[in-house]
Amino acid sequence: MFFFPLSQIFNQNQVTICWLRRDLRLSDNMALHHATQRHDNVLVLFIFDTEILDKLATPSDERVSFIFDQLDLLKIQLEKFGSSLLVGYGKPLDIWHEIDKYLNVKNVYFNSDFEPYALERDKSITNFLSQKKIPFQTYTDHLIFHPSQVKSPENKPYTVYTHFMKKWKSNFLKEKDIVDYQINAHNFVKVNPFPNISISDIHFTHTQIQFPVLKIETNYLQKYQEERDFPALNATSFAGLHLRFGTISIRRLIAATIDINETYINELIWREFFTTILYHFPHVVTQSFRPKYDMIKWRNNEKEFESWCNGATGYPLVDAGMRELNTTGHMHNRVRMVVASFLCKHLLIDWRWGEAHFAQKLLDFELASNNGNWQWAAGTGCDAAPYFRIFNPQTQMEKFDKNGEYVKKWIPELNTFDYPKPIVEHNFARNRCLMVYKTAVG
DNA sequence: TGAAATGTTGGGGCG
DNA sequence: ACGCCCCAACATTTC
Numbered sequence: 001m002f003f004f005p006l007s008q009i010f011n012q013n014q015v016t017i018c019w020l021r022r023d024l025r026l027s028d029n030m031a032l033h034h035a036t037q038r039h040d041n042v043l044v045l046f047i048f049d050t051e052i053l054d055k056l057a058t059p060s061d062e063r064v065s066f067i068f069d070q071l072d073l074l075k076i077q078l079e080k081f082g083s084s085l086l087v088g089y090g091k092p093l094d095i096w097h098e099i100d101k102y103l104n105v106k107n108v109y110f111n112s113d114f115e116p117y118a119l120e121r122d123k124s125i126t127n128f129l130s131q132k133k134i135p136f137q138t139y140t141d142h143l144i145f146h147p148s149q150v151k152s153p154e155n156k157p158y159t160v161y162t163h164f165m166k167k168w169k170s171n172f173l174k175e176k177d178i179v180d181y182q183i184n185a186h187n188f189v190k191v192n193p194f195p196n197i198s199i200s201d202i203h204f205t206h207t208q209i210q211f212p213v214l215k216i217e218t219n220y221l222q223k224y225q226e227e228r229d230f231p232a233l234n235a236t237s238f239a240g241l242h243l244r245f246g247t248i249s250i251r252r253l254i255a256a257t258i259d260i261n262e263t264y265i266n267e268l269i270w271r272e273f274f275t276t277i278l279y280h281f282p283h284v285v286t287q288s289f290r291p292k293y294d295m296i297k298w299r300n301n302e303k304e305f306e307s308w309c310n311g312a313t314g315y316p317l318v319d320a321g322m323r324e325l326n327t328t329g330h331m332h333n334r335v336r337m338v339v340a341s342f343l344c345k346h347l348l349i350d351w352r353w354g355e356a357h358f359a360q361k362l363l364d365f366e367l368a369s370n371n372g373n374w375q376w377a378a379g380t381g382c383d384a385a386p387y388f389r390i391f392n393p394q395t396q397m398e399k400f401d402k403n404g405e406y407v408k409k410w411i412p413e414l415n416t417f418d419y420p421k422p423i424v425e426h427n428f429a430r431n432r433c434l435m436v437y438k439t440a441v442g
Numbered sequence: 443t444g445a446a447a448t449g450t451t452g453g454g455g456c457g
Numbered sequence: 458a459c460g461c462c463c464c465a466a467c468a469t470t471t472c
Binding site: 337395396 | 443444445446
Binding site for chain 1: 471472
């Protein structure tokens with residue numbers, strides 16, 4: 001549905017539709033660039049996909065609020081060009097049926113999304129468009145390279161990060177100019193502004209959340225590799241968050257960082273690596289990348305899981321991280337590794353439980369990276385940390401939060417009797433983990 | 443993007 | 458001067 005009758009708004013003029021999904025910006029957007037360079041009467045569309053929304057745990061999900069706010073912004077920008085933003089709500093295929101019924105669609109443009117659900121959804125939409133003889137164009141805008149573009153000489157996808165990274169870089173040097181895909185603002189369809197919809201129309205409530213601003217200034221980037229491991233320092237760029245919703249393009253981010261910081265670029269390549277892995281090995285969504293790791297006998301103690309979720313394990317760095325996550329929807333990257341290791345190794349809880357909790361809480365949640373990093377931490381993934389690499393949560397705190405600045409910020413009761421004793425003794429848990437993993441995978 | 447256990451080396455104290 | 462012990466610091470191996 002569209003919250004207002006489409007038939008009243010458009011005449012019989014042909015429109016070219018540019019469908020935004022996880023690329024919520026007008027600048028440097030490949031699909032929008034090509035649509036507005038080649039056609040006039042370009043109409044920008046967004047669909048609140050009920051297949052996705054219905055799975056969210058809470059009606060006050062901040063990520064929906066963020067999308068909603070971002071759409072408001074896009075609408076205002078488009079209205080400056082004499083156009084507006086069309087927002088649908090429902091199952092995407094139903095919406096496209098509705099569009100086809102009321103609009104004279106000449107062309108459809110959108111950027112590819114490589115997650116399994118999105119691939120399936122887009123297949124059903126493009127089948128429909130083909131049936132209706134409506135031409136469509138898709139682009140790789142979310143990544144620098146399409147998942148089938150970074151392959152080994154035997155034309156196989158890499159499953160080890162280092163090899164992927166080297167090939168990615170050599171491809172990049174050979175093939176890529178970092179283009180800025182600008183729009184032709186004259187070619188948006190001219191319409192009166194569509195009526196505003198409110199977030200309650202899509203059965204959500206608005207959360208006033210301060211979304212962290214993207215940080216990519218030169219002097220920040222220069223210090224990135226020295227500071228990034230220390231959670232008390234303000235050294236997170238929040239690029240993951242903005243890349244996830246497409247409020248910055250990966251090309252602009254690469255352009256801003258390529259000459260400044262190798263370590264930072266490598267992090268961006270990890271993102272392309274895990275997206276590529278998910279594309280070629282979609283079984284990772286439900287299973288370990290390496291099947292024998294599904295033999296591990298997880299303890300899956302629900303009380304302990306709850307303590308982990310709530311930040312009550314008695315290990316300050318773990319608890320601080322979980323509380324940061326629960327409070328802000330964000331967790332420092334170093335701490336993510338520590339809490340993930342703790343859940344899988346110390347508590348022997350299935351990595352999928354942790355993955356699901358992160359998926360629910362992280363504002364920057366993205367299936368590919370979340371899954372890839374959890375499998376890395378659990379030791380079950382491609383190019384995973386070997387299972388016997390077990391983080392010591394105490395040592396990690398001594399190394400990366402020496403003065404206790406970060407843990408004290410999140411655990412005010414830290415040095416009082418209210419703070420719990422460790423849920424499990426480190427040496428005991430470590431040895432238990434080694435035994436359980438060894439039994440499963442040898 | 444780990445940590446613990448084990449091995450090696452070298453200096454100082456001391457008989 | 459010498460051998461021996463102790464221990465810290467560093468290196469290597471193992472989980």
